[in-house]
Amino acid sequence: MRVRWLWLALLVVALGLALAVQRGWLELPPRWDPRTPLDVRAPPDWLSGWRLWRLRRDPALCAQVLASSQLDYVSQPDSRLGTDCPLRNVVRVKAGEAALNDSFLATCSLAVSYALFEHHGLQPLAREILGQPVTSVDHFGSFACRRIGGGRRWSRHASANALDVGAFRLADGRSISLSGHWQSAGAEARFLRAVRDAACEHFQGVLGPEYDAAHHDHFHLQVGGFGVCR
Template identity: 35%
Template structure:
């Protein structure tokens, strides 16, 4: 019986070693799927990319360095304070050119760095692939309703403050394709057309990159835009996508 037991033990160790080798190989080739590896904006989006983007809010210098390494052109904005609850210290303004092919309208969009980093990944891995898939064209402009706004959460006169109060959010309204075609949240969200499928695809893709994603499926207040933010939610790290 002992030789049989030894054989079984040897087989188990061999299987364990083989599994560990496969796991090691996967980890080396897919660092974006591991929670302890450093974020790299030039790499694909992985299981922990969203959490790492939120964490960039605590390290604006590293965030700006990552943007630069990824070829993103930006301007660092001066700190701003509007009372005890509003303002920002780490906002940047994305600029046309470099590794980004989409501009923003109005062109003065400034967000906290972690939001801008997520917007860059959203362009590369979600928006442009979805535009090619559904329209055979690229997106050249994204229309927005802004980022910074010193206000409380929507509909509240007291209580918590919006992520907009620290430029940690952005509201996306429409997409302008090459050739002039325009796809807007307010006009094209419903139905079975390519426009609706495109909007849902870019909404769903944003959920992997932003801590909060709200669309017309959430409430009437978002019937004409997507709300994206990088809210830090402590140990729970829960994410909202609707």
């Protein structure tokens, strides 16, 4: 009984604090205020997941957050009504901190997740494990109007909410690919596994060679959906 009352008291305190913040009765530093928009370049903290969740439901907020990234992108018009795979709140990403083998279409939330992943995961890991930055990311595409495995469920690619990445080119010209290095021994394989783990912090679904044979040569990175990290 005492435990139950303790949890009830903590809930009342939490709701009271939330109301005080919402009404402006309690001032919080911007970093600790859950209403503060996500800053892509700021180090992640315990509120980053909440802020990422918020922007996925608020197109205007997402556009504001994306502007804080280092992505080179261009906003795209929404698709016409009646198309099989309508696109909403989409941008064309032309480059990030690293170049791309080609531009790709992405919802604003996918673009933000990619920017977070590149800035806080990919590039720091490349410098730590391989001693140099990634200068180019090779991907297999994002938008594809198709269903999963020929079934009834639409793929996240059908809404530009997923990107397939196959290789990373380094400053010295080497290419680290999943098809060529995932099963190898040494720093390249360690780098790819660390990159997979880092991606799981910024995307809701990450599939790679350990998931199934269809992903033997790429990482499937998606926002929304099933929450698998393999």
